[in-house]
Amino acid sequence: MRTQITHLFGLKVYTDESVYVGEVEDVLLDVEGKKIESLIIGKVNNDLIDLKTYKGIKIPYRLIMSIADIVMIRHLQGAFREL
């Protein structure tokens, strides 16, 4: 699906186990590779990830399964705190 990159801003991010992760705040681009490197996620679910003093997280694009009304990423066992 081809879409404007600004469509991503503000989209909610969930894992494939329907767990809320956060919201897309920005997109990191790899200019030489001509691809999206990662998504910058803010408003992070504190129950899922302990941010300590950080303000957000970066999700590599390879973890993304699909993007439409939300962004769906693979649920990583071990990377997230057990709910």
Next chain:
Amino acid sequence: MTRILARSLSKKKIMTTDGKMIGTLKNIIVDFDTGMLVDLIIYPDPSFDTAGYRVDGDRLTITFDSVKDIKDYIVVDRSLARR
């Protein structure tokens, strides 16, 4: 390796490798399936001759393949931008 945040590209100026100003960046078209950056959507400067380029209303589309680098300006190869 150039990595750049999408929001920092807002209204960035686009210049050809031979020093001609094309206009300002409006948006980037991405393919969500592959994460590849496909096209740049540009508001062309009134002085820029858009003949030979893909024009849709007041907007100009050039392929991301023509992008050489992004720093203070987005530099594109004019021979690759035309089609």
